[in-house]
Amino acid sequence: MDLTIRGLSKSFAGTTALHPADLTIRQGKFTTLLGPSGCGKTTLLRMVAGLETPDEGSIAIGEERLYDRDARRNVPAEKRGLGMVFQDFALWPHMTVFENVAFGLRTGRRTQDLQSTVMQALAKVRLENMAQRYPHQLSGGQQQRVAFARAVVTSPRLVLFDEPLSALDASLREEMRVEMLSLVRDLGLTALYVTHDQVEAMSMSDEIIVMQAGRVLQTGTPEQIYNRPDDAFVARFIGRSNWLNPGEDERAQGVLPMFRPEHLRWEPVNGAACRTYDVEVLQSSYMGDRYEIHMQAEGQRERWTAYHHSRIPSGSRMNVHLPLQRIHRLSTKL
Ligand SMILES: Nc1ncnc2c1ncn2[C@@H]1O[C@H](COP(=O)(O)OP(=O)(O)O)[C@@H](O)[C@H]1O
Ligand SMILES: [Mg+2]
Structure with missing residues (x-):
């Protein structure tokens, strides 16, 4: 029962x-x-x-x-x-x-x-x-x-x-x-x-x-x-989250766009519509099974984290790719 x-x-x-x-x-x-x-x-x-x-x-x-x-x-x-x-x-x-x-x-x-x-x-x-x-x-x-x-x-x-x-x-x-x-x-x-x-x-x-x-x-x-x-x-509380600057529509709706670290790609994704960002790598943290890469994307307010199989030197600049379908738009209840 x-x-x-x-x-x-x-x-x-x-x-x-x-x-x-x-x-x-x-x-x-x-x-x-x-x-x-x-x-x-x-x-x-x-x-x-x-x-x-x-x-x-x-x-x-x-x-x-x-x-x-x-x-x-x-x-x-x-x-x-x-x-x-x-x-x-x-x-x-x-x-x-x-x-x-x-x-x-x-x-x-x-x-x-x-x-x-x-x-x-x-x-x-x-x-x-x-x-x-x-x-x-x-x-x-x-x-x-x-x-x-x-x-x-x-x-x-x-x-x-x-x-x-x-x-x-x-x-x-x-x-x-x-x-x-x-x-x-x-x-x-x-x-x-x-x-x-x-x-x-x-x-x-x-x-x-x-x-x-x-x-x-x-x-x-x-x-x-x-x-x-x-x-x-x-x-924010469950798992890692990366936050994107809200666009005008999103601001009007009161929602915040977010994605999970494992969804950020280092290569363009075939067949999936993506946004591409120019990022600077700030730090690579070794986690045993992977590296956590901390980065600052050009024009973005929040820093992001993504996962990589090897260390990336701090200060490296590169393009990263985010499939649009991986972006969640979240409201805040409280
Ligand atoms: N016996 C009590 N007297 C006064 N305030 C209490 C008492 N028990 C809990 N609270 C208050 O109620 C809220 C929720 O507490 P609690 O249920 O213990 O939270 P959690 O278990 O999630 O940490 C807190 O603000 C806490 O200070
Ligand atoms: Mg308790």
């Missing part, structure tokens, strides 16, 4: 954390709330969890209302059937790994087969040998796996993740990204995942909800968001 959010909003003493939002989180899918710090992601997640009371609107799973202001309905957090994984893991330091995972089952009085249910959850995250350890005896990655096991041991119908990888260092974060996604898939979970990291969002999600300043700007698959951003902020 899908999670349906209608007209949900929340303010804190004058700050609007979330303007009225309508969202559908589809069952069995991995959905990510993506946006910069302070845009309202955690507030939205906590309202779904029942840890924060909305000002207006409703939250439902299928036909079951979890929150409905007009109907004065507000199901308490522990009765919503959800699992939650936090950024700081939030494990009980005085409890063993086993007891941390068992906690939700005990408080929910679901202690039948407790031993085997907990051990199965620990086996899924490959920690069955560490059941008797305490959290401080585990690495950050292992602690996060305990937090994951604890969230899924109650067989929740939806698992909420709030920046679960951001406390880990970069290489571990990448490893855990792959591991966490395959766990979510193997267990057939529905995930609602919060992050400010666009790479995390792009690589893990079936669906991304891009937020800025308490508003939803765009919803779509990673491919849709990247290839067809429908807002200038979305294009």
